[in-house]
Amino acid sequence: MKITRQAFLALLAAAARAFSKPRRMAMAIDLSKCWKDRGCTRCAQACHAAHNVPRIPDRRREIKWIWEERFENAFGQESAGPAVAGAPVPVLCNHCEHPACVQVCPTGATFKRESDGLVMMDEHRCIGCRYCMAACPYGARSFNWSDPRSFLRTLDPAYPTREKGVVEKCTFCNERLARGQQPACVEVCPFKAMVFGDAADPSSAIAQLLRTRHAFRRKPELGAGPNVFYIL
Template sequence: MDRRDFIKYCGIATVGLAVGKAGRILAADKLLEESPLTASRWAMVFDLRKCLHKDGCTKCIDACHTVHNVPKIDIPGDEVKWIWKEPFDHAFEEQQNEHLPEELLHAPSLVLCNHCDNPPCVRVCPTQATWKRASDGIVMMDWHRCIGCRYCIVGCPYGSRSFNWHDPRKYLTTIQPDFPTRTKGVVEKCTFCSERLDRGLLPACVVDCPEKALTFGDLQDVHSEVRELLASNFTIRRKPSLGTQPQVYYIV
């Protein structure tokens, strides 16, 4: 290849790159056609009473784990979970009143990342691979920056974070192409479906619940559905005494 050819190829390559880039920008614009959902403070209200109607229903869990490529690993202790059911007396250890109604005591309560206002996981992360998004309070994660030290798992009082002890891709039967898969050795958790909110969609668990037990909305908006539920029901949160200010509320 002489110099002339080299310059020519460089030129062709540049044009090619530019076309590719333009295509991607246009594609991104198309995605943004549906206007994104925004809020000053996202929060979730979970109505345990409604959930109890459907014994053994796992629709919300399935929906979440499918769209997010969460691997199904059945080895005890090695599971990756974004949202799952935990017996009431485990999810709310400090609420152990004696003689609670039997159905409530062992009621399968949905647990997920609480997207705390004051998240200990964010405080302890040594690489800022997890952070609270200033715009709407979602606790985000960067799976490319995470070094896998698991300090966030140690710091989380809710057991909401999962570590990829295994290569997660080996445990995926189908892969959703529009959401990244993860590698072994990084931590992951619920993201309040930040990627769906960007596309104007509510979180997958909220959409797929047949009982409409999950409500998602802006806590700062006085007229939002979540605020109405909080104003008209007695709600509890997990371990409020720790000062983390969880943003998942439970109607019991």
């Protein structure tokens, strides 16, 4: 029997309804695997291509959903010993348990989805006040200072672009999750350094990984509860 794409989606929706227990989507990044090729930026490339994220030449106005920070900038000056200082760390929206961006948004344009914990962005509703950018302690948010389309060389019609005047960020590939796929960055990583799944489900790979390995997060002292974990 051939399962059509639509039947599959219907099945998935039915399954989601049957499963009422909220999921908590989380990601773990194994830095030792990531550092097998320190020049690799495949995750960022795949993400930005899949979501029509423009490459803006003016670095001050750039838009990025997942990118690289030096270890000491991602985790704080004093957390980096000489062994890791300067090493590249992939950073993205942490889909926090207590997201400051959601708390400050005056319109609910950014919100935490109860079913799976994704911190979502409704660009239709955003008024472009950039309060979320002031509030996010991880610099995960980008604003469209000008029309992004003029900076897009290729356009994937499967995903919308944004327009000038709104904020955007990583959404843990909610559109791919809905189709039963993994996030684009996870899928493309040649070293399988990223593990993604439902941390609330004890049998998931991510839950098992977090049970067995020491994982740390960015700025734990702020109490935001990031759902992106790092393993080293």
